[in-house]
Amino acid sequence: MTIDTPTQTVLYTLEQAIKTYRRLCQQNIDRVVDKLTVDQALILIVLDKHPALSQQQIAELVFKDKASLTRIIELLVQKGLLTRGMHSADRRKFELHLTPQGQHTLAQLTDTILLNQRTALAGLSEEELVQFHSTLQKIIANCSTPAPCA
Amino acid sequence: MTIDTPTQTVLYTLEQAIKTYRRLCQQNIDRVVDKLTVDQALILIVLDKHPALSQQQIAELVFKDKASLTRIIELLVQKGLLTRGMHSADRRKFELHLTPQGQHTLAQLTDTILLNQRTALAGLSEEELVQFHSTLQKIIANCSTPAPCA
DNA sequence: TATTATTTGTTGATATATCAACTATATTTG
DNA sequence: CAAATATAGTTGATATATCAACAAATAATA
Numbered sequence: 001m002t003i004d005t006p007t008q009t010v011l012y013t014l015e016q017a018i019k020t021y022r023r024l025c026q027q028n029i030d031r032v033v034d035k036l037t038v039d040q041a042l043i044l045i046v047l048d049k050h051p052a053l054s055q056q057q058i059a060e061l062v063f064k065d066k067a068s069l070t071r072i073i074e075l076l077v078q079k080g081l082l083t084r085g086m087h088s089a090d091r092r093k094f095e096l097h098l099t100p101q102g103q104h105t106l107a108q109l110t111d112t113i114l115l116n117q118r119t120a121l122a123g124l125s126e127e128e129l130v131q132f133h134s135t136l137q138k139i140i141a142n143c144s145t146p147a148p149c150a
Numbered sequence: 151m152t153i154d155t156p157t158q159t160v161l162y163t164l165e166q167a168i169k170t171y172r173r174l175c176q177q178n179i180d181r182v183v184d185k186l187t188v189d190q191a192l193i194l195i196v197l198d199k200h201p202a203l204s205q206q207q208i209a210e211l212v213f214k215d216k217a218s219l220t221r222i223i224e225l226l227v228q229k230g231l232l233t234r235g236m237h238s239a240d241r242r243k244f245e246l247h248l249t250p251q252g253q254h255t256l257a258q259l260t261d262t263i264l265l266n267q268r269t270a271l272a273g274l275s276e277e278e279l280v281q282f283h284s285t286l287q288k289i290i291a292n293c294s295t296p297a298p299c300a
Numbered sequence: 301t302a303t304t305a306t307t308t309g310t311t312g313a314t315a316t317a318t319c320a321a322c323t324a325t326a327t328t329t330g
Numbered sequence: 331c332a333a334a335t336a337t338a339g340t341t342g343a344t345a346t347a348t349c350a351a352c353a354a355a356t357a358a359t360a
Contacts, residue, residue: 010271010279010282010283010286011171011267011270011271013283013286013287013290014164014167014168014171014286015168015213016213016286016290017164017286017289017290017293018164018165018168019213019317020289020290020293020294021161021164021289021293022317023293023318024293026318037344037345037346039345039346040345054308054309055308055309056307056308056309063165063166063169064346064347065346065347065348065349066308066309066310067309067310067311067346067347067348067349068345068346068347068348069309070309070310070311071310071345071346072345072346074310075345090307090308090355090356091308091354091355091356092307092308092309092354092355092356093308093309093355094308094309117161119292119293120161120289120292120293121160121161121289121292122292123288123292124285124288124289128281128285129160131278131281131282131285132160132281132282132285133160133163135274135278135281135282136160136163136164136166136167137163138273138274139167139170139171139270139271139274140163140166140167140170142269142270142271142272142273143167143170143171143173143174143269143270144170169347172347173348176348187314187315187316189315189316190315204338204339205338205339206337206338206339214316214317215316215317215318215319216338216339216340217316217317217318217319217339217340217341218315218316218317218318219339220339220340220341221315221316221340221341222315222316224340225315240325240326240337240338241324241325241326241338242324242325242326242337242338242339243325243338243339244338244339
């Protein structure tokens with residue numbers, strides 16, 4: 001189609017890039033494990049790396065809502081990939097641990113995760129990536145700034 | 151928090167940027183119109199610019215599923231911002247038109263849309279934007295390529 | 301210590317994303 | 331023209347995003 005972009009800006013392209021990337025990720029995940037979403041995989045990765053974090057902290061880390069975290073974790077527990085136990089110090093919190101099956105699933109995903117990243121960033125120079133990251137950070141800062149006038 | 155990013159790559163930052171930008175957009179939309187989502191606003195904009203497009207074509211244009219389009223359009227019709235009439239040539243399709251109220255809502259959004267874009271991209275040089283866009287296009291192309299090996 | 305305020309996580313409601321199945325209509329083809 | 335195929339859009343199921351209201355537990359304070 002030869003229709004110009006709706007917003008005429010790169011932000012439209014940004015949206016497209018994320019969607020295309022997530023689609024690639026899901027396709028590659030589907031090849032190695034059954035019925036696991038990109039977001040569920042992400043939470044498995046984060047929980048493995050940072051087992052001491054609370055749900056709230058994980059939510060912040062991956063830019064998700066705590067409500068979303070509750071539901072994703074519930075699904076992971078249902079699938080037998082995660083256990084949710086009492087927290088010793090703070091009874092409001094839970095202790096989250098990957099089950100052996102969760103560890104196994106994660107192990108199967110390791111190569112996929114790398115593949116996804118390498119595929120998406122193929123042919124980009126280190127310098128280009130640094131510049132790209134810098135621009136993204138500027139955009140994030142711009143959008144995070146509290147609005148100038150109420 | 152001093153925790154490194156989960157994926158160690160810019161793709162994580164990309165996700166963060168989109169989320170932060172969408173949040174900004176929603177906040178600014180909330181200031182001028184009542185109960186309208188970012189996606190609904192986007193569809194209004196696109197329909198106004200391209201009134202002849204089918205739902206399918208609009209879906210492709212904004213990288214959404216046709217099922218999502220059906221539902222978003224339904225909500226816009228419910229809100230009285232859009233009419234859905236018979237298509238003269240092809241009875242599978244619909245003719246979508248903004249109502250006067252839809253036009254009015256869109257007019258109220260015009261400044262907001264510009265504000266969102268300007269806010270997000272403030273302080274970025276033309277050259278930086280061109281480079282940024284180029285990198286995004288490369289990532290999209292990388293992710294769109296059918297996987298090398300099955 | 302009793303009260304108040306804050307924090308952690310859950311739940312409900314609504315919107316969107318994705319996939320698959322489905323209907324109705326058009327188009328192609330034999 | 332009839333049958334097969336393709337296309338447009340809808341609907342159902344499930345997952346996630348967001349917001350608000352909420353319960354339970356903890357922390358702060360008077």
